[in-house]
Amino acid sequence: MATLEAPRIVTARTGYDDSFTLARFLATGGYEGLRKALTMFPEDVALEVDEASLLGRGGAGFPAGRKWSMLRKSPVSYLVVNGDESEPATFKDHLLLERDPHQIIEGIIISAYALQVSQVFFYVRGEFALGLERVQQAVNDAYEHGALGSKIFGSDFSLDIVVHPGAGAYICGDETALLESLEGKRGFPRIKPPFFPAVSGLYGEPTVVNNVETMSNIPWIVLNGGEAFAALGAGRSTGTRLFALAGRVKNPGVFEVEMVKNTFRDLIYDPKLGGGLLDGHTIKAFVPGGVSAPWFGPELLDTPLGQDEVGEKGSMLGSGSVIVFDETTCVVRAAWRITKFFARESCGECTPCREGSGWIERVMYRMEHGGGRVEDLELLLDLCDNIAPGLGWPPQQTTICPLGPSIPSSVTRAISMFRSEFISHVQKGGCPFD
Amino acid sequence: MSHLRVELRQRAEELVALYPRPRSAMLPLLHLAQEQDGYVSVEGIAEVAELTGTTPADVRGTAAFYDMLHLEPVGKYVVGICTNIACLLAGGLELLDHASSTLGCSVGSTSDNGLFTLEETECLADCNFAPCVQVNHRFVRTTTPETFDGLVGELREGRRDHDIPVHGTLLRVRRSGGLHASKSEIATEREEAKAARAKREGEKK
Numbered sequence: 001m002a003t004l005e006a007p008r009i010v011t012a013r014t015g016y017d018d019s020f021t022l023a024r025f026l027a028t029g030g031y032e033g034l035r036k037a038l039t040m041f042p043e044d045v046a047l048e049v050d051e052a053s054l055l056g057r058g059g060a061g062f063p064a065g066r067k068w069s070m071l072r073k074s075p076v077s078y079l080v081v082n083g084d085e086s087e088p089a090t091f092k093d094h095l096l097l098e099r100d101p102h103q104i105i106e107g108i109i110i111s112a113y114a115l116q117v118s119q120v121f122f123y124v125r126g127e128f129a130l131g132l133e134r135v136q137q138a139v140n141d142a143y144e145h146g147a148l149g150s151k152i153f154g155s156d157f158s159l160d161i162v163v164h165p166g167a168g169a170y171i172c173g174d175e176t177a178l179l180e181s182l183e184g185k186r187g188f189p190r191i192k193p194p195f196f197p198a199v200s201g202l203y204g205e206p207t208v209v210n211n212v213e214t215m216s217n218i219p220w221i222v223l224n225g226g227e228a229f230a231a232l233g234a235g236r237s238t239g240t241r242l243f244a245l246a247g248r249v250k251n252p253g254v255f256e257v258e259m260v261k262n263t264f265r266d267l268i269y270d271p272k273l274g275g276g277l278l279d280g281h282t283i284k285a286f287v288p289g290g291v292s293a294p295w296f297g298p299e300l301l302d303t304p305l306g307q308d309e310v311g312e313k314g315s316m317l318g319s320g321s322v323i324v325f326d327e328t329t330c331v332v333r334a335a336w337r338i339t340k341f342f343a344r345e346s347c348g349e350c351t352p353c354r355e356g357s358g359w360i361e362r363v364m365y366r367m368e369h370g371g372g373r374v375e376d377l378e379l380l381l382d383l384c385d386n387i388a389p390g391l392g393w394p395p396q397q398t399t400i401c402p403l404g405p406s407i408p409s410s411v412t413r414a415i416s417m418f419r420s421e422f423i424s425h426v427q428k429g430g431c432p433f434d
Numbered sequence: 435m436s437h438l439r440v441e442l443r444q445r446a447e448e449l450v451a452l453y454p455r456p457r458s459a460m461l462p463l464l465h466l467a468q469e470q471d472g473y474v475s476v477e478g479i480a481e482v483a484e485l486t487g488t489t490p491a492d493v494r495g496t497a498a499f500y501d502m503l504h505l506e507p508v509g510k511y512v513v514g515i516c517t518n519i520a521c522l523l524a525g526g527l528e529l530l531d532h533a534s535s536t537l538g539c540s541v542g543s544t545s546d547n548g549l550f551t552l553e554e555t556e557c558l559a560d561c562n563f564a565p566c567v568q569v570n571h572r573f574v575r576t577t578t579p580e581t582f583d584g585l586v587g588e589l590r591e592g593r594r595d596h597d598i599p600v601h602g603t604l605l606r607v608r609r610s611g612g613l614h615a616s617k618s619e620i621a622t623e624r625e626e627a628k629a630a631r632a633k634r635e636g637e638k639k
Contacts, residue, residue: 043631075628088557089520116627118613118620119454126465126502127558129571129604136607143611150615156627158620160613162452165604167461168501170556184460184486186499203454246520246561253562291519323519337522341556347499 002266002273006232006258009240010216014099020134022141025102031147033219037110038155040222045114049218051226053238058082058173058211059290059319061307067208068115070198077205079117080197081108082178083124083135083212086170087290088341090321092242093212095254097124097131100216101138105161107215109147110222112159115208119160123178126166136163170345174401175209177347188349189401213242213320233259237306237317243267247286247324250275260306264288264296267305268324281326285417289318291338292406294393295413314393315409330433332425335414336364342407353404356387360411367422370430377415377422384408437477442470445608450485452609457486464497468602473504501555502571509544509551511589512601513537516566518557524577526565530554532579536586549590551601569594570601 013019013028025031037045050065081104085093096104112120122139124132139161142148150158164182166172172181176190179202194200201207217239221229230238237259245267246252255273257266264286268274277283283298294315296303303313310317325334343357360383363376381391388395388405391412395405415422424432436443446466450459463485467478474497476490483490497503504512515533517526530541533552539545541554560566563575567582569589576585588594599606613620 041631041634042627043634075624085559086557088518089561090557091559091561094559116624118624125559126461126500126604127555127568127571130573132605133607136605136609140607140610149611149613150619156623158613158615158623163609164458165462165465166500167464167497167503169499181461182458183455184457184488184496186496244561246564247523252520252564287519323523325523329523334519334522337517338519341518344556 002270003258003261004270004272006240006261007220008256009220009229010096010100010103010213010242011254011256013103014095019099020101020138022102022138022145025100026145029223030102031106031145033222034106034109034113034147035153037113037222038153038157042114042116045110045222048221048226049111049114052217052221052229053226053236054214054217054221054229055237055307056211057213057217057241057320059087059292061317064210064214067196067198067210068111070196074206076115076117076198076208077119078202078207079108079112079115079120080175080179080182080202080207080209081120081122081212081215082173082175082209083122083128083131084166084173084178085125085212085319086173087292087319087321088338089244089246089287089323090290090319091244091246092254092320094128094131095242096212096216097128098134101131101135102142103219104135104212104215105138105142106147107218108161109142109152109159110218111208111210111215113157117208118158119162121162121164121182121202123164123166123172123182126168132163132165139163169347170341171347171401171403174403177401178209179207186347188347189403191400233261233306234304235260235306236308241305242320243305244319244321245274245324246321248278248281248283248326248329249324250278257305260304260309262305263302264305264322265301267322268301274324277324277326281328284325284327284329285331285413286325287321287323287410289316290321291323291341292316292402292409293318294409295417297417316394328433330368330431331414331418331421332364332368333431333433335410336361336368338410339364339407342403346403350399350404352387352398353407356383356404357407359383360407364411367425368431372422372426374423374426376426377419380411380415384412437475437481438466438470442466446481446485448609457488460486460488460493460496461500464493464500464503465602465604468503469604470602472510472600472602473507507544508601509549510600511549511569511598512551512553512571514553514555514558514568514571516555516558516564518555520557520561521565524564529565529567529577529579529582533582536579536583550586569598571604572598574598
């Protein structure tokens, strides 16, 4: 049974029909965290976040407090918020943007105060038309309410937030590609080093880039203290986290659960969460953290939902997206479609990714559609090895950004876990699931 | 003579003013150009170049990178159907095939009457309603062939005009409010905060 006693930190409000309005926000404790933060010294606000050990909720899981502390010694120019959620089957930020935009904005204002930044750019995925409208409305309302603009709530702190729409590019979720995009260019990730936008970010100036869910946690942390947040979860994974559950389950959706205290089995099978697989079906495999993450078999269902716990088993919690396959799922088709996604979204900057993704996709396509050969298995592994040498986890980097080395995850796991299924595709001259 | 009509031109100039460098307004401006013409036209590109201080080649090269920006005319309704992993497991490919025959156009093309353009999209982050469908980037949450055909009927009869604007209109909420303080006031505020903090740190030591 799942452990569900933890408070709902970021989804407390999402059940209300009018959860996105200022009226509902204020009636449910909205902007109280900001009011409290403004009575504190900025460095003490940052200290609370540091104590909370809040890991960034975008996918890389870098501690938010540490990201900020890199900038504490030198002045920061910009805070950029990443709302470009595009990792396949990840739909948690989408929920927050549409259902609780004020909470994100409150988190942003508090963070900007802690960092002493006066200009924020909030990059929201272009396909989220409703989310963009709700966020812009919330920003307008926040100005009207005095929570944004000059002398916020009568303090000596002033801030502007510009809502910036993306225009359809997965790669812009990478923070350096996002900054390029925000500068009005093609979304090409930047060459590292420098590794962090803290050193050279927007317009080459020190910049912090944080994810939407990360921001949504900030008001609660300020109100309840970093210690209370760190008391939830275990080890490096503190607090609660949003998990987007999709695929062959009864109740797909976004669930907020305490980290580490629950397992993938709880998430997928608990009646209050995923509710188990669709009637009469059994689990075949699952993706633990977005399609960039290597797949898990059912034997790993009892792995706790924690950053290091999943890492030790050779994959990652990544973007918090869990996708369930059942016995009717053709893994060749699944891995082909995931590779097709990477081939389409590769920005084309680095050769291993640009050429490799398309090549693997074509081989996977012919495997699924009747043209596969036994020797294609070795070819696929060889191609993957060229993108991420050694095929280990975490993958070796041959490209500027992590998109390239994410490509082999699904293909190599599909082959190592379900080799016989590839062989039956070859023998049948087509997909045995058709 | 501006290609953008007066109201959009004014919004465009306001957008440029929001950023420290005009080029940053590139994507918002391209969305505006698309809102007027339904796609990013040559005239729209020229005007965005002028507004951002870049060249038409720069603008076109940037626009071509992004899936939502169409450099050729598209239908009044752009229907996007996701076939990525979560939707694949819920029949997204089959729904895409069905949509192609209902709309009378293949994936990536526009129906003869100019009403519909059909696109196969990547994950739209609405996976609990898989397979996921968007019309002009509005989620319609119709997941079966039957409900899809019902939606198409409504679109043909103009019965969804209240919640699905024509292609190109992204944001119907305009920015209001803003930071009504000069850059020097803000700089002074920051300097004072910094000095106060240095003093606090000095006291701690």
